[in-house]
Amino acid sequence: MESADLKLDGNAAGGELREIFGAEMTVVRATCAACGAVREMAELTVYAHAPGTVFRCASCDAVLVRIVRAESRVWLDPSGVSCLELLADA
């Protein structure tokens, strides 16, 4: 298996995001803190095979969000995102 086969997108993480946030997050627009690109979370690059789930910017490849789980806890590091834009009625 080559690394390109392990590269997915934010669609694949929709269930995990909804589990955490309780909302449909794939249509939320995230601003990359590194390059300023604004993309819907479905469009972000996702690596889900790591010990956690890593979201990267589809423009500059910077890490936007990391999610790690262990037993009954979830850690979410959103430090690569400078802004999230949600639909008010979502």
Next chain:
Amino acid sequence: MERAAVLGRLTWLLAEVVEILPETPRVKSLVFSVPGWPGHRPGQHVDVRLTAEDGYQAQRSYSVAAPADGERVVLTVERLEDGEVSPFLVDELAVGDRIELRGPIGGYFVWDGADGGPLHLVAGGSGVVPLAAMLRHRAGLEQAGPAALLYSARAEGDLIYREELDRLADEDDALAVAYTLTREQPPDWTGYDRRIDGEMLSEVFGSPDPAATTFVCGPTRFVEVAADGLVGLGYEASRVRTERFGPSGR
């Protein structure tokens, strides 16, 4: 807590297999009855969770193959030889068995025909599944804009839903379906016989239409070649929606 207060959260639902439809030697459609299913939109997916007797759990995402129909949920699953979940779903699961699923999930890779614009679909392998849900939904609309599907597979026997797609195209002058077989073509093959490229995309979809929405689904590299090709032809990147699949899950 009141049920309404937790509606935004996903809950695992028990899904019972009510029908199994062979599609190709490696692909089956599994029809589930899911009490409590809230309905879904064409293009959405579900998470499937299997639990072994020792408590070990494995989880994967699968696109829903058919439009909303009460508690009925259809998943089309391809057996991956080194897979952990798909060999069980394709080879072991029988009518009457129950698994857990949750959904529907997704709001980006979704098409319900509301904007009336042309629909362009590009499928690689089993990436055709969510796109078939869109075409099946479209076939039930009173008024639908034009649509075209370009479907790439390795060989003729790998084409999923072939008869249905041909029938839908025969019955509808506004729907075009084109195939490309990248590895092996039958002697009388009249479709494309190479990997997708800009020329093929241009022949199938024509010059860029700003009102068109394009959905591309397949393995990662396929999706990137197709999306880059469309943008190279002048399609606006924001109207080319992509979904990559691969061995995800936990």
